[in-house]
Amino acid sequence: MRTVKSSFRFKGGVHPDYNKELARHLPIETLPCPAELVVSMSQHLGAPAACLVKPGDYVVKGQEIGSRKGFISLSVHAPANGLVKAVEPRLGPSGAQALAVVLDTTAVAPEGVDTAERTLLPLDWKTAAPEDLLRRIEEAGICGMGGAGFPTCVKLNPPQGSKRCDYLIVNGAECEPYLCADHRVMLERAERVRTGVEIVRRVLGDPAVRIAVEANKPDAIAALEKSFADIAGDVEIVVLPVLYPQGSEKHQIYATVGRIVPEPPALPIDVGCVVENVATIAAIADAVEKGKILLSRVTTVSGDAVAEPRNVEAPIGTKYADLIAFCGGAKEPPAKLISGGTMMGFAVSTDQIATTKTTSGLLLLSERRVFRYSSQACINCGRCLQACPMNLDVAEIGKAVESDDIAEAESLHVMSCIECGACAFSCPAYRPLTQHCRRAKNTIRARLAAQRAVLASAKGSK
Numbered sequence: 499m500r501t502v503k504s505s506f507r508f509k510g511g512v513h514p515d516y517n518k519e520l521a522r523h524l525p526i527e528t529l530p531c532p533a534e535l536v537v538s539m540s541q542h543l544g545a546p547a548a549c550l551v552k553p554g555d556y557v558v559k560g561q562e563i564g565s566r567k568g569f570i571s572l573s574v575h576a577p578a579n580g581l582v583k584a585v586e587p588r589l590g591p592s593g594a595q596a597l598a599v600v601l602d603t604t605a606v607a608p609e610g611v612d613t614a615e616r617t618l619l620p621l622d623w624k625t626a627a628p629e630d631l632l633r634r635i636e637e638a639g640i641c642g643m644g645g646a647g648f649p650t651c652v653k654l655n656p657p658q659g660s661k662r663c664d665y666l667i668v669n670g671a672e673c674e675p676y677l678c679a680d681h682r683v684m685l686e687r688a689e690r691v692r693t694g695v696e697i698v699r700r701v702l703g704d705p706a707v708r709i710a711v712e713a714n715k716p717d718a719i720a721a722l723e724k725s726f727a728d729i730a731g732d733v734e735i736v737v738l739p740v741l742y743p744q745g746s747e748k749h750q751i752y753a754t755v756g757r758i759v760p761e762p763p764a765l766p767i768d769v770g771c772v773v774e775n776v777a778t779i780a781a782i783a784d785a786v787e788k789g790k791i792l793l794s795r796v797t798t799v800s801g802d803a804v805a806e807p808r809n810v811e812a813p814i815g816t817k818y819a820d821l822i823a824f825c826g827g828a829k830e831p832p833a834k835l836i837s838g839g840t841m842m843g844f845a846v847s848t849d850q851i852a853t854t855k856t857t858s859g860l861l862l863l864s865e866r867r868v869f870r871y872s873s874q875a876c877i878n879c880g881r882c883l884q885a886c887p888m889n890l891d892v893a894e895i896g897k898a899v900e901s902d903d904i905a906e907a908e909s910l911h912v913m914s915c916i917e918c919g920a921c922a923f924s925c926p927a928y929r930p931l932t933q934h935c936r937r938a939k940n941t942i943r944a945r946l947a948a949q950r951a952v953l954a955s956a957k958g959s960k
């Protein structure tokens with residue numbers, strides 16, 4: 499194992515204020531289980547799980563309450579013992595409604611119910627077959643915990659044939675402002691990260707390993723160096739320059755191994771790479787070695803309007819209001835509540851939204867930190883083009899979307915946009931460029947889905 503500096507610098511990127519000093523030195527604390535949990539059936543990218551419970555049912559911690567529905571999907575498990583109060587649509591962290599199970603965790607279990615947590619049998623990863631390890635990762639409900647939440651069992655199981663994994667890239671960049679959850683996992687759970695790497699390496703057929711960490715986390719790098727010191731094989735910790743969006747999958751692949759992922763629908767595996775977030779890797783270690791299902795995660799609660807910023811390990815389904823209360827409440831009424839970081843997160847309108855497996859941060863920002871602006875006409879300054887790490891002509895994409903010309907936006911490769919926000923961050927005219935890209939992508943995706951549905955029904959009627 500050795501530590502090296504990244505030799506590849508991607509084009510574009512920006513330097514927002516990181517504001518990580520608010521929570522970077524704070525150890526992970528465990529939130530006592532709240533009286534009510536709201537567990538969404540839509541925890542990740544792909545099809546939501548099919549709900550298996552109804553109001554009045556009593557469920558036990560670790561019990562499956564939603565079953566996998568389709569290839570890109572995962573089961574959902576009860577994060578605590580409790581009575582199902584309701585099964586109803588609830589607002590999620592991204593602002594979309596999804597079916598959720600509302601649990602009263604203070605309810606007394608009916609007589610005769612075995613209330614012991616449901617766990618899985620521990621596996622010896624050194625001797626277990628890769629298929630068994632993969633099945634375990636699926637049974638434990640593990641999805642990517644750093645971004646969109648792609649089901650990990652699908653990502654680690656590339657189609658047979660030419661798609662060989664040369665590199666497992668472990669994403670510890672955490673380039674989003676304010677967020678420190680991954681930083682703390684690397685620092686406090688470096689041994690879990692090492693075991694997770696060994697397991698995933700076995701699943702993927704022993705690829706080389708690159709652990710990517712931004713240079714502003716020297717203590718995490720030191721902890722990983724200690725934990726990985728005697729690991730065998732081609733393993734490197736790659737120290738990345740501090741640059742947003744260094745944590746983007748495509749840019750991390752370029753920064754660590756110099757490979758370029760082609761335009762969608764190409765995937766990292768098409769260039770021989772699989773990228774997994776550090777928290778996901780640590781969760782895999784727990785699922786295999788300890789039989790633990792993914793029922794909680796570390797979330798950074800920060801911002802200048804929260805009384806005591808913290809890194810909190812909380813059950814999945816914890817309402818933001820409970821997280822905020824655990825952090826001493828708000829010092830002043832927050833002008834903005836953000837689910838995630840300031841660059842890619844979503845502003846939300848209520849603290850009654852609950853965490854999912856992908857909730858890495860919750861920010862409370864005061865009026866002083868919230869910049870109110872009105873969008874103006876493009877002055878053709880070109881700053882957005884310089885900032886865009888995907889090399890998109892985002893000024894023209896923005897104009898096309900404003901004219902409702904989605905076909906033009908598509909011809910300008912809007913589907914390659916990673917929604918990082920670097921363009922909007924750079925724009926002196928405060929143009930909502932990221933929202934424009936998101937709107938165009940959603941419209942195109944809806945059109946493609948409708949076309950697929952028509953084709954499928956035509957096939958079915960033959």
Ligand code: SF4
Pocket residue numbers: 885886887888889890892914915916917918919920921922931932935
């Ligand atoms: S166009 Fe997309 S990828 Fe490019 S900077 Fe804007 S949000 Fe990021």
Ligand code: SF4
Pocket residue numbers: 875876877878879880881882883892893896924925926927928929931
């Ligand atoms: S940064 Fe804003 S004003 Fe400048 S070219 Fe891009 S969209 Fe136009």
